[in-house]
Amino acid sequence: MKGQTGYTCPYCHITLKTESGAKKHACKKKKMADELGSDVVRTAYKLWAFWYLYNRFGKHTDRTTDDFRRSPYFNLFCELAASIQNVWMFDKNDYVVWLCQKRIPATKWKDKTLIGRYKREIHVRGKGLERAALTLEAVMLWCMEKEVPLKDFFAKFPPNEFLLWLESGKMSPWFLLTAPNRDVLIDRLTDPQINKMLDHVNMDYWEDRLSKSSDVDEINRMYTEFGL
Ligand SMILES: [Zn+2]
Numbered sequence: 001m002k003g004q005t006g007y008t009c010p011y012c013h014i015t016l017k018t019e020s021g022a023k024k025h026a027c028k029k030k031k032m033a034d035e036l037g038s039d040v041v042r043t044a045y046k047l048w049a050f051w052y053l054y055n056r057f058g059k060h061t062d063r064t065t066d067d068f069r070r071s072p073y074f075n076l077f078c079e080l081a082a083s084i085q086n087v088w089m090f091d092k093n094d095y096v097v098w099l100c101q102k103r104i105p106a107t108k109w110k111d112k113t114l115i116g117r118y119k120r121e122i123h124v125r126g127k128g129l130e131r132a133a134l135t136l137e138a139v140m141l142w143c144m145e146k147e148v149p150l151k152d153f154f155a156k157f158p159p160n161e162f163l164l165w166l167e168s169g170k171m172s173p174w175f176l177l178t179a180p181n182r183d184v185l186i187d188r189l190t191d192p193q194i195n196k197m198l199d200h201v202n203m204d205y206w207e208d209r210l211s212k213s214s215d216v217d218e219i220n221r222m223y224t225e226f227g228l
Contacts, residue, residue, distance in 0.1 A: 011069050029069065032078050044081035048073060050093045054100060076106045083110035090170040098125065122169035123200065128215030133222060135175035140226070150228055154185040159193050166200045173201045177210060178219050179228060
């Protein structure tokens with residue numbers, strides 16, 4: 001950033017007199033941003049802004065990228081974004097919610113074993129109706145893009161994609177185990193694919209949970225409403 005008196009670092013706000021001096025300047029934040037690249041920093045900013053809102057910090061909710069660069073959490077969120085950039089995760093904000101609910105210290109957020117723990121907990125989190133509705137939304141979007149009638153979803157959806165959706169949390173067991181015609185999809189899976197599905201969906205747990213939940217009636221009403 002060139003000002004009247006020289007170049008100001010957008011991270012630490014130090015002013016450097018010459019352009020070559022500005023290029024050589026490397027504070028901790030600038031170094032991290034340069035190393036990770038703008039895509040990761042943009043993801044980090046979005047996660048940070050969401051975290052800020054979620055925790056209702058301060059009165060200002062319209063956090064800018066400048067605010068982010070100034071934040072003492074800049075490096076932590078950049079490390080977090082870098083750590084999850086190649087992890088198949090349906091909703092990255094949900095990971096932030098989980099971190100807050102579990103009161104995990106910020107220095108551990110990027111931890112791979114922690115991310116693994118979250119991924120194993122994805123499906124059991126949240127309320128049934130909400131989770132089924134999120135999956136139905138994704139299903140309707142997929143059908144729209146592929147020009148497949150909603151009723152044919154289970155007959156047309158590719159099994160490999162189904163497993164990816166399951167792994168990322170996009171396909172919730174709340175949807176998978178309650179939707180009409182779901183057997184049409186399950187019948188199209190090979191044995192190894194069924195085993196993979198069962199790795200993500202513990203049937204004993206789910207049968208018990210669904211039998212005790214009042215959400216299932218609501219979920220069925222939603223299917224009728226949308227014509228699934
Ligand atoms: Zn700097």
